[in-house]
Amino acid sequence: MNDINILGIESSCDETAAAVIRNGREVRSNIISSQIAIHTEYGGVVPEIASRKHLEKIDDVVSLALKEADCTFDDIDAIAVTYGPGLVGALLVGVAEAKALSFALNKPLIGVHHIEGHISANYIENKDLEPPFACLIVSGGHTHLVMVEDYGKYEIVGRSRDDAAGEAFDKVARAVGLGYPGGPKVDNAARTGDPHAIEFPRGVVAGNPYDFSFSGIKSAVLNHINKAKMTGTEINIPDLCASFQEAVTDSLVSRAINLCKERGIKKLAIAGGVASNSHIRSRLESECKENGIRFYRPSPVLCTDNAAMIGCAGYYEYLKGLRDGLELNACPNLKLGER
């Protein structure tokens, strides 16, 4: 069988990325231009700035992806691009560029769901991982617990009713003055803190035992800070971060492990930007071990937004014969499993 090379393109938020993936799981190049340094000055991602920077960098990033993979457009079999969910103006840059390349070069075009990309990041470093498995997706915009039944086929078992886990991290980081991006800052600060110093609520949701809620935890943290400010008590930031992180981790880990136990699933993966949180990783690791579940996690660089995961997800769509036309549009609110 001939090798299949997919050019992946990703521009859904604040990372402009392109990658060349051989046969679905081999990363020939993984190029990222990150805008974090710019958005940090604003305390969060500014959509208009993100869109402008994507347009400036996208050619650089795609060209470098080919160069580092030591190939040309002739070697590319298909172009896979994130078309949602995400910031619409940001998505449009990648989508328009990918569509134009697909038309100019007469190569098939495959629109990829951003979250499907995150899930697929697990395939890259785990050559033996095949569906079915359970996957916990935690990022700045999404918190989902899904059953990956087959490539591109998902059952959403639980989702956040309010804030995404990553949003809660960002808001707490801002409230204690750690700045943006909140995830790694809270993770770092929590290393020296006591996770049981403050007992924050665990966000139980009525109706579905697998749904999440993080706004309650976030509000409890903000209340705690306000109360401390009013009474003039000094806030122990490491303790606060560790306790908050513990509450979020408990919510995530308990549901993921319960799902595996209830359905007798022996494989659990995590995905998304927050999946690089060291505490969540180590807790899942140890609880999976206790319960005889094999735990899969992408290395941190594959948890962040990247195009290698888009190329990987695109490869499996390609094998299934899925193709998109030149009218493909950016879908900022695309649901998982929809096309």
Add this chain to the structure above:
Amino acid sequence: MLILGIDSSGHTASCALFSDGIVLSEYSTNIGLTHSQTLLPMVAEIFSRTGREVKDLDAIAVSAGPGSFTGLRIGASTAKGLALGYGIPLIEVSTLEALARNVSDTAELYCSSDYTDVKSKDNECQKAKAADDCLFVHPIMDARRNQVYTAAFVNGKLLGSEEAIGVDELTEHINASGGRHLFLGDAVPVYKDFLTGHLSVPYSFAGPQNLLQRASSVAIIGAEKLLKGETVSGQDFRLSYIRKPQAEREREEAGLREFDITHDDPDKLKKGKTVDVLAARNYKIGTDAGYEDESLPENL
């Protein structure tokens, strides 16, 4: 010489193929669909109808602003994608200049020779009384907040600079300038009544066929710029938004309120040049499952 022109800076999505002085084909739609859905299928259609291919292009001319931020980016990223595949150069064309070109065929008839050689610094030109027969072309694009993106053109040449300006202020400048004035652009329907009520000089409005952006005008200017060697690579292509993002403006305004005197950052001066914070990097992934490096690279 074969040039593809693209304009999606406003409500109209438009593309045109221009070859050796002839507009081979031009497609425009203004039907309320997003440019993301309409533009590239139209480009595909124009190539299949004319039997030409992307690789035959000498350059792609694209509306580079001002205009709708998102619209401009759809046009630009489409052009960049087309160009990247075959290393075709891009040409940045001002949206306002291209709009003015929609009516260029009439310019020479009406303009006195005094204005044929105006250079960009001739802002005074507008202030000085112009000959009565001189025709000023004013593309006006709705920039919201009671402003328009505009510039004045005489014989297709830019007077002064492109700017976002209040319609009342624009009207004052025009009333002081003499000459005849022709308006076109998507702000005409918005401000027609205001202009009619406040202009004291002879004026007219372009008809619907010439009112909005047309890719043929972009392509024609592109052909002229190609002859002068004014092309850019996809990497160097930049849009002229005129306006900064709102968050950036607010931040600057807040900054200026806080500090009366601004100093250059001494650290930056020492370095000589600023670091490219967006530098693209290859983040290599091992072939085996291995989690040795559990930390994120510093810039991610």
